[in-house]
Amino acid sequence: MKETQLLSLLKGQELTLNALFERSESFTAREKENLQNLLETLIEEGKVGKNQTRYFLLEDKGYFLAKITAKNRNFVVLTVIPSGEEIKISGEESDMLLIGDLVYAKEYQKGTFHCLEYLRPNSVLKGYYSLAADGSALLSVDYLNACGKRVFITEVADDIREEVNQGDLVKASILTFNDNVLTCKAEEILVKADEVGSDISMIIAKEDAPLHFSKKALTQAENMPKEVSDSEKEGRFDFREDCVVTIDGDDAHDFDDAVSIRRLGSGYQITVHIADVTEYVKRGSALDEDAITRGTSIYVADRVVPMLPFELSNGICSLNPNVDRLTLSCIMDMDAQGYVIHSEVKRGLIRSHARLTYNQVNRFLEGEEQGLEKEVKDTLLLLAEASACIR
DSSP: OOHHHHHHHHTTOOBOHHHHHHTSSOOOHHHHHHHHHHHHHHHHTTSEEEETTEEEEHHHHTEEEEEEEEEOSSEEEEEEETTOOEEEEESHHHHTOOTTOEEEEEEEETTEEEEEEEEOSOOEEEEEEEEOTTSOEEEEOHHHHTTTOEEEEEEEOGGGTTTOOTTOEEEEEEEEEETTEEEEEEEEEEEOTTSTTHHHHHHHHHTTOOSSOOHHHHHHHHTSOSSOOHHHHTTOEEOTTSOOEEEEOTTOOOOOEEEEEEEETTEEEEEEEEEOGGGTSOTTSHHHHHHHHHOSOEEETTEEEOSSOHHIIIIITSOOBTSEEEEEEEEEEEOTTSOEEEEEEEEEEEEBSEEEEHHHHHHHHTTOOOOOOHHHHHHHHHHHHHHHHHO
16 A cells, blocks of 8 residues: 555544455455555654554544654753754653654644653663662663753663662663652663773664674574575575675775676776675564664774674675675666767676775775785776776
8 A cells, every 4th residue: 555545545434454454455464564664764754643452544633743852951952853953841840751752743722832742762772871869779860850850760671670770871661750750760871881892882872783692693693604505595696706805994894885897888887785684684684673773884984883793794695706796786878978879787606806994095096006906906906997097
């Protein structure tokens, strides 16, 4: 079902998922899953609302979706989804809201807004574990403390009870929220205060970049093959005889793209190879879920927070030199003026001939000897020639 059809069905009505199925043509299991995914997307986009089991159009009720993006002692700031407009709400109803909460709100009078219902998609806080003079455990959370609220740790998970210490960064779930007091349960130690590099780790953790993979994802990664099997090579276009090279920064930890080129008449055939991670990370798997949470690999100071565990990001999914690797490869025919006149994507098989850096390539193109093989030199010169045509 398309978005326009779904919005039309909901116009002026509140319908359950089953009612939506009944008002449409017969659905396969896959189509039902797609409809549910579409509904969730439209909810996140602020077009559709959900009241327990019923779906409705927010505009029919004059509601809008907003996220709490700032909070101080007297008011909260709502950022409207998707417009990005900022609105202030004060009074008692703002007191119970936390940064990150999603709310349905409505304008009752010109410039006067009220929250109708709030959703706490993530009832989790991150803060520093500390002990007060009276022996009570506290969680230091910057934006809550600024609002005059105190966060008490009234419970500690059994598996961290003996390990947690003063100054550790912990994740805690909210138990109660009354007046100016929050109580919570410390669930997980994110960073130990006394570990090497804890300052950088705490910055990473506080910005919601996960430092650790789930146990299921790690188990899947540990069971990954170390080499490409013969069966995985079947049906793939073989680029192994081409001079394929990776070019990355000096401090890159993984190599997920590579390039090759050959002259084609008066033009060029350029191929960009991307590591085919889908061969190993299946949709809906623990690895897939963890990768979605991260979105990308993140470089922070002297370390990287990888999107995939080491066994993949630096192993079977890294286009390391002199080993077979699976790719999705885009072959582009380009004329002498730099225009792509034909392109196609193939499931490929490559063997990188060299791991190069930007600095190394730039020095070579400036005439410095870099100890490269002749075929690599020829490839780089031809790539420079083609890039000049594009520019």
